[in-house]
Amino acid sequence: MDHSGTVVIVARPGSDWSDSLEVLSERYAYRVLLVGTPAEALTAMSSIHVDLAVAEDRQEETVGLDFLTRLRVSHPEIMRVYVTPAPSSVSYQALAKAAIYQFLLTPLDPAQLGLVVERALEARELHRRHRILSREFKISGALMFGERREPVFRPESHQFEKLVYASEKMAEMCDVAKQAAATELPILIQGETGTGKELLARAIHYNSPRRASPLLVQNCGGMPDELLQSELFGHKRGAFTGAISDRLGLFRAADGGTVFLDEISDVSPSFQVSLLRFLQEGEVKPLGADKVIHCNVRIIAASNKPLQDLVAQGKFRQDLYFRLKGFEFEVPPLRDRPDDIGPLAEFFAAKHADAMGRKVLGITANTLEKLALCSFPGNVRELENEIRRMVALTNDGEYITTRNMAPSLLAAASARRQGDGLRGFVPEGITLKDQVESLEKQIVGRALIRNHWNQSRTAAELGLSRVGLANKIKRYNLNENG
Numbered sequence: 131m132d133h134s135g136t137v138v139i140v141a142r143p144g145s146d147w148s149d150s151l152e153v154l155s156e157r158y159a160y161r162v163l164l165v166g167t168p169a170e171a172l173t174a175m176s177s178i179h180v181d182l183a184v185a186e187d188r189q190e191e192t193v194g195l196d197f198l199t200r201l202r203v204s205h206p207e208i209m210r211v212y213v214t215p216a217p218s219s220v221s222y223q224a225l226a227k228a229a230i231y232q233f234l235l236t237p238l239d240p241a242q243l244g245l246v247v248e249r250a251l252e253a254r255e256l257h258r259r260h261r262i263l264s265r266e267f268k269i270s271g272a273l274m275f276g277e278r279r280e281p282v283f284r285p286e287s288h289q290f291e292k293l294v295y296a297s298e299k300m301a302e303m304c305d306v307a308k309q310a311a312a313t314e315l316p317i318l319i320q321g322e323t324g325t326g327k328e329l330l331a332r333a334i335h336y337n338s339p340r341r342a343s344p345l346l347v348q349n350c351g352g353m354p355d356e357l358l359q360s361e362l363f364g365h366k367r368g369a370f371t372g373a374i375s376d377r378l379g380l381f382r383a384a385d386g387g388t389v390f391l392d393e394i395s396d397v398s399p400s401f402q403v404s405l406l407r408f409l410q411e412g413e414v415k416p417l418g419a420d421k422v423i424h425c426n427v428r429i430i431a432a433s434n435k436p437l438q439d440l441v442a443q444g445k446f447r448q449d450l451y452f453r454l455k456g457f458e459f460e461v462p463p464l465r466d467r468p469d470d471i472g473p474l475a476e477f478f479a480a481k482h483a484d485a486m487g488r489k490v491l492g493i494t495a496n497t498l499e500k501l502a503l504c505s506f507p508g509n510v511r512e513l514e515n516e517i518r519r520m521v522a523l524t525n526d527g528e529y530i531t532t533r534n535m536a537p538s539l540l541a542a543a544s545a546r547r548q549g550d551g552l553r554g555f556v557p558e559g560i561t562l563k564d565q566v567e568s569l570e571k572q573i574v575g576r577a578l579i580r581n582h583w584n585q586s587r588t589a590a591e592l593g594l595s596r597v598g599l600a601n602k603i604k605r606y607n608l609n610e611n612g
């Protein structure tokens with residue numbers, strides 16, 4: 131499902147965008163999301179990458195322009211195009227404040243819109259390349275003065291919408307998820323807390339043919355049964371005490387789109403029956419109604435307790451479990467994919483430094499090494515919180531170092547590393563001196579590899595002087611090629 135960019139359009143109710151949608155998606159192969167309100171646009175932006183926003187106003191209105199003005203601050207990288215019946219209806223100051231790329235007059239000419247979007251994205255790409263080139267220039271300048279800097283976006287890291295990963299495990303899972311997205315089958319996502327289940331669900335929706343329709347989220351945990359049923363299936367007025375008017379229900383509100391049911395393991399037996407009926411027949415029956423209503427919704431469910439165990443304990447219907455897992459994904463815990471820790475840490479550091487307006491230079495290799503050894507029971511969420519805290523503690527113009535790492539994590543990492551370093555190691559030689567030396571050779575060699583043969587950093591880590599380290603390298607005949 132390749133596309134050349136994502137465009138979100140905030141349309142006024144009742145206006146006809148069909149020709150423009152066709153031009154943008156057919157001729158230019160953009161992925162287009164048509165939404166009715168700025169709030170919906172922001173929800174979409176929190177889970178997918180958007181390149182350009184188009185907002186429309188009618189005479190005397192400024193809802194669209196206000197939205198673009200806010201976007202300039204909250205998402206400065208998104209290009210902005212404004213559609214208005216008459217430029218005279220807004221002040222030039224207001225237009226300047228939104229810093230739009232271009233405005234277009236209604237009635238809209240779809241071909242002109244297509245061209246403007248294309249040019250805007252070209253301009254942005256040129257701007258981006260310019261920024262990267264000047265950054266590289268600065269980095270090579272810094273190198274000349276002996277500083278070393280890792281690029282923020284490593285070549286091995288990938289993104290599936292907002293999911294960042296580098297590990298083989300996640301790459302395989304995201305490949306299948308992209309294929310699953312194109313189908314209509316229900317999806318079950320399992321995994322420990324904080325592993326990214328919701329992010330995966332959102333990525334699947336926005337890569338599915340349903341992406342222009344809503345994705346509605348319902349957390350099923352800790353909800354009284356009647357309330358949950360009425361939230362999802364709706365109710366008729368008077369169906370129960372307090373039901374003072376008809377309620378539509380999430381399933382019908384999401385018609386054509388996706389409903390994400392979080393913490394599905396928590397639902398009652400009677401809710402399980404209603405959900406099963408929906409999955410089998412595509413029908414919902416609002417509480418208190420006598421007729422069933424058909425609606426076309428794809429279900430993505432998530433659970434952090436293994437459903438299979440609940441089935442075995444008789445707490446979850448087996449037939450429902452089988453229906454839900456049209457595709458089944460198990461998001462691995464972070465400790466089982468240490469390759470993701472570095473790229474995620476750097477991604478979060480850049481994200482939170484930006485959000486806090488801080489200019490940290492990056493994370494030192496030693497810190498990344500330590501982070502990769504931590505087990506993170508709270509998974510990616512815990513790592514993100516930790517990095518956010520470390521960014522807050524780092525001064526502008528400095529690197530994030532282990533000095534800012536939570537003591538508990540640091541201790542866990544050192545314990546693990548020493549364990550790893552010595553496990554299975556059999557010293558060579560017979561005399562004590564020979565055995566101690568072979569151990570020393572091993573420790574120095576591993577520290578050099580960990581620090582990518584940066585001798586100052588290795589010396590600092592081992593508490594040696596640079597000359598002391600150089601002597602040991604010579605004595606043990608260590609070299610970069612092993």
Ligand SMILES: Nc1ncnc2c1ncn2[C@@H]1O[C@H](COP(=O)(O)OP(=O)(O)OP(=O)(O)O)[C@@H](O)[C@H]1O
Pocket residue numbers: 292293294295321322323324325326327328329330434474510511514
């Ligand atoms: N691969 C990833 N790339 C970027 N951010 C991620 C990734 N995985 C998780 N996150 C971030 O970590 C946090 C937790 O992710 P999410 O809410 O999707 O987890 P979850 O599995 O649904 O957790 P829970 O079971 O507690 O509901 C979010 O802030 C999310 O943005």
Ligand SMILES: [Mg+2]
Pocket residue numbers: 327328392
């Ligand atoms: Mg969740």
